[in-house]
Amino acid sequence: MTPERIKFHGDALYQALVDRQPIVPLTEREPDISIDDAYRIQLRMIERRLASGETVIGKKIGVTSRAVQQMLNVYQPDFGLLLSGMVYAEGQAIPANSMIAPRAEAEVAFILKRDLDGPGVTAADVLRATDYVMPCFEIVDSRIKDWKIKIQDTVADNASCGVFVLGGTPRSLRGLDLSVAGMVVEKNGEIVSTSAGASVQGSPVNAVAWLANTLGALGIPLKAGEVILSGSQSPLMPVAAGDSFHCAVGGLGSCSVRFS
Amino acid sequence: MTIDPKTIDSLAEYLESAELEAREVVKITDAHPQLTLDDGYAIQAAIRARKQARGHQVAGLKAGLTSRAKMKQMGVEVPVFGLLFDYMSIANGGEIRTGELIHPKVEAEIAFVLKAPLRGPGCHVGAVLAATDFVVPAVEIIDSRYENFRFDLVSVVADNTSSSRFVVGSVARGIEGMDLRTLGMVMEKNGEVVAMAAGAAVLGHPAEAIAQLANHLAARGEEIPAGSYIMSGGATEAIPVAAGDSIQVRFQDLGSVSMRFV
Numbered sequence: 001m002t003p004e005r006i007k008f009h010g011d012a013l014y015q016a017l018v019d020r021q022p023i024v025p026l027t028e029r030e031p032d033i034s035i036d037d038a039y040r041i042q043l044r045m046i047e048r049r050l051a052s053g054e055t056v057i058g059k060k061i062g063v064t065s066r067a068v069q070q071m072l073n074v075y076q077p078d079f080g081l082l083l084s085g086m087v088y089a090e091g092q093a094i095p096a097n098s099m100i101a102p103r104a105e106a107e108v109a110f111i112l113k114r115d116l117d118g119p120g121v122t123a124a125d126v127l128r129a130t131d132y133v134m135p136c137f138e139i140v141d142s143r144i145k146d147w148k149i150k151i152q153d154t155v156a157d158n159a160s161c162g163v164f165v166l167g168g169t170p171r172s173l174r175g176l177d178l179s180v181a182g183m184v185v186e187k188n189g190e191i192v193s194t195s196a197g198a199s200v201q202g203s204p205v206n207a208v209a210w211l212a213n214t215l216g217a218l219g220i221p222l223k224a225g226e227v228i229l230s231g232s233q234s235p236l237m238p239v240a241a242g243d244s245f246h247c248a249v250g251g252l253g254s255c256s257v258r259f260s
Numbered sequence: 261m262t263i264d265p266k267t268i269d270s271l272a273e274y275l276e277s278a279e280l281e282a283r284e285v286v287k288i289t290d291a292h293p294q295l296t297l298d299d300g301y302a303i304q305a306a307i308r309a310r311k312q313a314r315g316h317q318v319a320g321l322k323a324g325l326t327s328r329a330k331m332k333q334m335g336v337e338v339p340v341f342g343l344l345f346d347y348m349s350i351a352n353g354g355e356i357r358t359g360e361l362i363h364p365k366v367e368a369e370i371a372f373v374l375k376a377p378l379r380g381p382g383c384h385v386g387a388v389l390a391a392t393d394f395v396v397p398a399v400e401i402i403d404s405r406y407e408n409f410r411f412d413l414v415s416v417v418a419d420n421t422s423s424s425r426f427v428v429g430s431v432a433r434g435i436e437g438m439d440l441r442t443l444g445m446v447m448e449k450n451g452e453v454v455a456m457a458a459g460a461a462v463l464g465h466p467a468e469a470i471a472q473l474a475n476h477l478a479a480r481g482e483e484i485p486a487g488s489y490i491m492s493g494g495a496t497e498a499i500p501v502a503a504g505d506s507i508q509v510r511f512q513d514l515g516s517v518s519m520r521f522v
Binding site for chain 1: 444457510511513
């Protein structure tokens with residue numbers, strides 16, 4: 001795809017984000033779009049956000065759960081960047097109308113104390129580089145109309161990232177096997193799903209290693225101090241004003257989020 | 261009770277021989293649509309009497325249909341309860357002969373061993389935790405005697421809630437400081453993850469299933485005796501298994517449970 005088209009689509013997605021007006025799938029307008037093109041479009045969209053004053057504070061992994069993979073018919077994860085404008089504090093109400101079609105998903109966030117420079121990053125490297133982990137909610141959103149996304153659409157749209165909330169208690173990974181850590185998710189007080197860390201590539205630690213290696217191949221490190229969202233362990237849950245969600249992870253504590 | 265003792269005995273024989281001969285049968289409510297839930301439990305008790313007369317002993321109690329999805333599907337508010345017998349126990353890591361079973365499925369759960377009796381009515385999660393000696397991880401092998409695992413509430417109760425085999429893990433822990441709601445379980449079949457859950461999948465808290473069992477027994481003038489081994493019901497979905505399969509379930513803080521089907 002030509003640089004002009006990359007810029008055009010990146011700008012269109014940025015405008016859709018700012019105006020909260022979704023656009024038609026890129027895969028409908030650019031049938032030949034590759035995943036590489038999509039990442040270049042993502043980069044353009046991010047450039048626009050950085051130019052408006054935001055900073056990069058971390059990375060996220062998407063398309064990790066079987067449910068989402070089946071929906072997209074894609075069996076590899078993708079990634080996006082976390083920006084300073086995406087953070088909500090726990091307890092702070094998120095205005096539901098600040099997004100287009102928000103959906104909540106519960107996951108485990110890693111906060112790094114050392115850089116992870118792939119390729120060649122192993123699960124042990126991830127354990128060594130992790131300062132602490134926290135339960136978290138990512139509120140995904142799609143700038144593509146009606147979530148009609150193929151893998152190229154969601155990649156271009158920064159892996160459908162919306163905003164995120166970190167739970168209150170940081171925990172060390174020492175003595176904690178995240179693959180068997182259970183997760184209980186409640187929507188408005190009712191249990192909607194239970195799962196365990198193994199739902200994300202066998203363990204969230206593996207997912208972070210995958211991200212370090214995938215980004216490493218592109219010359220991008222995971223940096224000390226960054227937040228890494230390791231991928232949803234719950235189904236995507238539609239969100240409306242007045243909803244509240246709670247997730248509790250065995251050995252890790254909990255995270256709550258509510259919408260106004 | 262809407263049926264006579266003779267019918268109860270003959271239905272008990274019908275279901276127990278189906279179990280012992282590993283043969284599926286038509287569900288009992290097809291021929292006896294008037295059967296009530298109490299009749300179902302009476303048939304289950306008659307199956308127990310038949311086994312005890314042959315020298316078998318009750319090894320434990322179990323709750324079934326404990327997940328919200330299953331309860332909704334069956335249109336019930338409380339779980340069902342059944343009995344585990346000595347010959348159903350398989351050692352951790354042991355072999356299970358599929359030739360003795362019809363269409364087995366496995367589910368992961370948390371089992372309780374009591375140090376004090378539990379008596380309803382009014383039994384609650386707090387009372388269960390206070391009476392718990394320890395918890396152990398467990399896998400139940402269920403095997404409905406009914407065609408295609410299709411049954412109604414009365415039929416499954418009469419069929420001893422599909423009890424077939426069970427495997428108890430090797431790590432026993434007191435419940436102090438343990439959050440059974442968030443305790444994670446990961447089931448692998450032939451090395452591949454096939455099911456995951458946290459304890460809350462069972463009625464919001466696995467101890468709730470034990471409390472409801474105590475309340476169920478209280479209505480019949482019985483209690484759960486001290487020392488009882490009780491399986492709180494499948495937290496994961498039930499996964500079909502066949503000869504050649506191996507199952508391993510890893511439990512958070514409770515080690516793992518494994519078995520092979522031959």
